[in-house]
Amino acid sequence: MLSFTLRQILLSICVLVSAITIIFCLIYLVPGDPATIALGPRASEAQKVAFRQEMGLDQSLLVQGWHFAGNVLRGDLGTDLLTRQPVLQLVMSALPHTAILALTGLGWAVILGIPLGCLSTIKPNGWLDRLIGLFSTSVIAMPAFLLAIYALIIFSVTLRWLPAMGAGDGGDLGDRLMHLILPALAVGLAWVGYIARLVRASLLETLQENHVRTYRAFGISNFRIALRFALPIAMIPVVAVIGVGLGNLLSGAVLVEVVFARPGLGSLAQDAVVQRNFPVLLGTVVVTTALYVIANFTTDMIAALIDPRIRKES
């Protein structure tokens, strides 16, 4: 297990460094002058030159990359070109909003998706299976933003049950929860269907295996076999997908954040692109990539814990 863990850590670091390097190069290929945007149209060329010098934007890509890498290792993600605030502070204030949104969205998707997947396997191709299948396919096909818009119009604008914008008051947990319901519903619904379909397929496959037949031969009930012996094995691919899903939700929350005018990493990155605020964009990407890598590492470790074959094979 130790060598498996070390190998996974090394792999995660390689993925992180490669991703950040590629993204760093891509960001600096984007046309648009940060100095012009930060200082506005009335700034003179001399003021723009001074600004570029002050922010290190006049240096070569290689030098900027070197400085950036050094700063990241020291825990410094640079300075916001517009407000001169530390990027780390901005990212860290946005991160909890996105993380809680992604976790809540995926959390309720897991809580609902796994039982639905299990129910589907009680009688494959029966009416319940078909009904769950129809629901799952429908929600998978429905874009999160569309759901967000309808939820907003129905629950916020028409019924006025839930707030339409923001993340709620900092100290008021109830208010924060109220602001979380609709965005979490929007980002998680497709995952309910996806997880339900995946659990169904995986569980049906596991139930066909020889060891399950052996359990049946010993007279153990189907319900106990499914829950106690088959489901943990069937969950291995599901756990892997949840890891990827968490990463996708972190980066994919942007549309929902925009619709709900909600702070978060997605909307922070989007504004940074529009404003050519490269340090903020890079800082957001670094943190998002790191979280993605951590999520994948965690799911790999969980899968290895559940299934000893994985750590033995690797």
Place this chain on the structure above:
Amino acid sequence: MTFTPMNRRTILKSLAIGTAGLIGADMLGPKAAFAIEGKTLKIRNDGDIRNIDPAMRSGWYDETIMFAIFSSLIQYKAGKEWEYELDAAESFDASDPMAIKFSLKPGMKWTNGHGDVTAEDVKYSFERFKDEKLDAIYGSDWAALDHVEVTDELSGIIHMTKPFAPLLASTLPRASGIIVCKKALEENGGKIETDPFATSGPYTFADWQPRQRITLKRNPDFVGPQPYFEEIQLFPIQDKIAAETAFDAGDLDCTQIQISSIADRKGGKATLTVRPALAYTWLGMNVENPKLSDVKVRRAIQRAVNVPEVVSATFGDAIEPAHGLVPPPLLGARDKVLYPFDQAEAKKLLAEAGAEGLSLTCVLGMDSDQLIAAQVIQAQLAAVGINLKVRQMDDATMDAQMQDKNGGWKTSEVWIDTFTTAPDPSWVTEWFTCGQVGEWNFQRTCDESWDAENAKAVEETDETKRAKMYRDLQDKLEETGAYVPLYHGVNAWISAPELTPAFTPDGQWPVLREMAVKS
């Protein structure tokens, strides 16, 4: 099979259509009774704070807050006319354009224990625009300032090196006329970024949660009339559609809306305020592009564009066509163009120039109204034999292409752009000088005599003469063939029915200190 590209704008458009549908069907019903909670106003700000230093500010989103927390000698009145009223000044005498006398209201205090507001603060506030070390971005607002003479603790004289006509229109009543606290700034390196250090306006800067909320609280020490609201919460929401939905959900009491929402809002429960914008949208042409170097080709394009048709197709009857770059009601606005739509003349000019079958590319930003306008122009140019391709790109990319010092600008041909401006015509014409070629003069028109006349117009204090000068300057720009003024636009706001909203005459920003609830 074709796919509609999915982006933030299409998503928010869907939201607007859905909400508009509900409004149309009156499904908001009695639930949509707007309610202002206590004495707190919740209002959209079109961006988050970037820099609230009067000399270095970034945009309207900063200025909306600055006008609420700082004082200035004079300020714009909220309403429909561009008039100023006294703010921190008890008396103000601008009868001599070379020496403007003022005296401050007694008893005005800085927050955070920085003492009284004095004439020394006024001197420091204005003279710092000329400080080379500060290198103020808005330094040109005070370029004609000689010095401020402090005559006693509360009085002084602003001495100018030459008459400066925009002083009373766009310097003193705007953010460049704001008074900052000398003591607080000297203690903090002479620059404000996002912390104002000390303020003296009707509101104090109570709290800022970046990208979430800016909270202002009533300043109990303010000497002037106390504002109605005890607290104002500004929510930085860039997109107007998202803000409009938040308004309909009762999360906001007031927000700016898109022009396309005006028709849906007419006769609705919310109070609709529509004001003519100080902005100008025009079709520009690069005179140094080989395809457009012949003035006859450019004139043909001017003649081929039917501006009233473009504006009507884009906005219905919500907006009037432009007759020049200077927007009415500013001094110098024109009432007719020199080269109006004439399709036969356009064809004739193209034939004379040997440019039949001309193919051009028009670039524009992500504004959906501009896209409709470009498509109408595309059809109009096709009618005279010009093939126009329309290419949308984000504003920063477009500006980068036009300003590319490595020659990228050579590929630019035709574009549609919008600039917003201040209530003085000098702010309109300053972008079309020789010095701005390669910066913001994308047309690359350059005439030194035009520049000289433009410089003289800033010093002219006779309004009739000055208005004529700006009309002449616009005529000369149109003569180059590189400009087709399209429209000036409007700014529209909706507010809760019980609110008495207050905006600048162009509706560019809300005057927070004058917002109140109907009695």
